[in-house]
Amino acid sequence: MPVTDRACRLGAPISAVAALGWIYLPLLPIALFVPVWWREARTRACAIAVVSTYFGVSTIWIVPGLIRFFDIHGIAAVGLWLAVVVVQVFPWALFWRANERQRTWIMVSLLLLLSIPPLTGFSVANPVMAAGLLLPGQGTVGLLATLALIVALSMDKRTWVIPAIAVAYYGIAGLPALKTVPGVTAIETSFAHENRKTGTLEYLGRQIGLAERAREGVNVYPESALGNINQDTIDIWRDRLPGASIALAGGVITRADGSRENVIMALSRREVSIVYQQRFLPPVAMWAPWRKDGFRNTWQGRGIVRVGGITYAPLICYEQLLVWPMVESAFHNPDAILAIGNLAYAVGTPVATIQRNAIYLWSRLYDFPAVVAFNEAVTEI
Numbered sequence: 001m002p003v004t005d006r007a008c009r010l011g012a013p014i015s016a017v018a019a020l021g022w023i024y025l026p027l028l029p030i031a032l033f034v035p036v037w038w039r040e041a042r043t044r045a046c047a048i049a050v051v052s053t054y055f056g057v058s059t060i061w062i063v064p065g066l067i068r069f070f071d072i073h074g075i076a077a078v079g080l081w082l083a084v085v086v087v088q089v090f091p092w093a094l095f096w097r098a099n100e101r102q103r104t105w106i107m108v109s110l111l112l113l114l115s116i117p118p119l120t121g122f123s124v125a126n127p128v129m130a131a132g133l134l135l136p137g138q139g140t141v142g143l144l145a146t147l148a149l150i151v152a153l154s155m156d157k158r159t160w161v162i163p164a165i166a167v168a169y170y171g172i173a174g175l176p177a178l179k180t181v182p183g184v185t186a187i188e189t190s191f192a193h194e195n196r197k198t199g200t201l202e203y204l205g206r207q208i209g210l211a212e213r214a215r216e217g218v219n220v221y222p223e224s225a226l227g228n229i230n231q232d233t234i235d236i237w238r239d240r241l242p243g244a245s246i247a248l249a250g251g252v253i254t255r256a257d258g259s260r261e262n263v264i265m266a267l268s269r270r271e272v273s274i275v276y277q278q279r280f281l282p283p284v285a286m287w288a289p290w291r292k293d294g295f296r297n298t299w300q301g302r303g304i305v306r307v308g309g310i311t312y313a314p315l316i317c318y319e320q321l322l323v324w325p326m327v328e329s330a331f332h333n334p335d336a337i338l339a340i341g342n343l344a345y346a347v348g349t350p351v352a353t354i355q356r357n358a359i360y361l362w363s364r365l366y367d368f369p370a371v372v373a374f375n376e377a378v379t380e381i
Helices: 005-019 025-040 043-060 061-070 074-094 100-113 126-136 140-157 155-173 195-199 202-211 232-239 317-321 324-329 350-366
Strands: 184-187 216-219 246-253 258-268 270-275 305-308 310-316 336-342 370-375
Touching: 005 025, 005 043, 025 043, 025 100, 025 126, 025 140, 025 155, 025 350, 043 074, 061 074, 074 370, 100 140, 100 258, 126 184, 126 195, 126 324, 140 155, 140 324, 140 350, 184 370, 202 232, 202 258, 232 246, 232 258, 232 270, 246 305, 246 336, 258 305, 258 310, 270 305, 270 310, 305 336, 305 350, 310 317, 310 324, 310 350, 317 336, 336 350
Parallel strands: 184 216, 216 246, 310 336, 336 370
Antiparallel strands: 246 258, 258 270, 305 310
């Protein structure tokens, strides 16, 4: 059988199975073969087939969310999803070369470049994140070692047994539980996506209810728990939080020029402050520099939060799926991961599972406990 046929006929189906590993984690080590089969392809068309299958299956679940988030027709949502796939595939298609030696170095270079700013902001489902299963506790060194393993897989088929053993082990033995942060309360919610349009009274009532759920100590709430932050919001929380409690909650602030920022605020009876500004936001959906009211990307911002004597690596929603935000935060040697998200738009899809799995991978790779607070609508209105 010609090599070209083998790359297309085997590489694309294997890439589809690998993509399902983001939902069923024991399969994720198979993702290491996606760049390997891209390198094996003897034509640009086969190379594109391999990577487009992987990124297409990895991201197909966003289509229902796009319909709800943008309030658009299904055809338009499919068009946006295809645009996402094209953006992911483009560098792999552009830089494919007929020379096999060149493809090896290009493969390594692309995996590295798609892991650091600014390109990391457009690169979800990076195969190197499988390091969390293959090399738990090894941190950034584990990421680089996984990159080296991908090169080895492309050079010597005898090394293929390594990810195969990992798949078999986790498939049979199961995954260890996520390590949590003692003494920190995660308060998760189930507000429907349509609630972002609630009136003033309903919004204020929800804020009162959330604040009154706090316990003594540190309480972590989901992204968008505070909504559009104003003085009324701040007053409600300061008045209703228990005396010694601290709330870490996501919300949106509007700057004087009309632009917005997605932030985490720390609130207590004594003080209120913005402790984190999201570094990477989903393009178009939030980061839209052509819009006056678009959200700001602050990828050079501070990637660490210290509250209640604990230093956190903060990851808001989309950042959990990217490589650089976690790597950059890990440079500061945090004690734990602080992961929040608002996934009401994704009701009925595995998007929340995928993001929780991404948090699990980072927790395993860096051996950090994690506190996770998501808003997930359980039913659709």
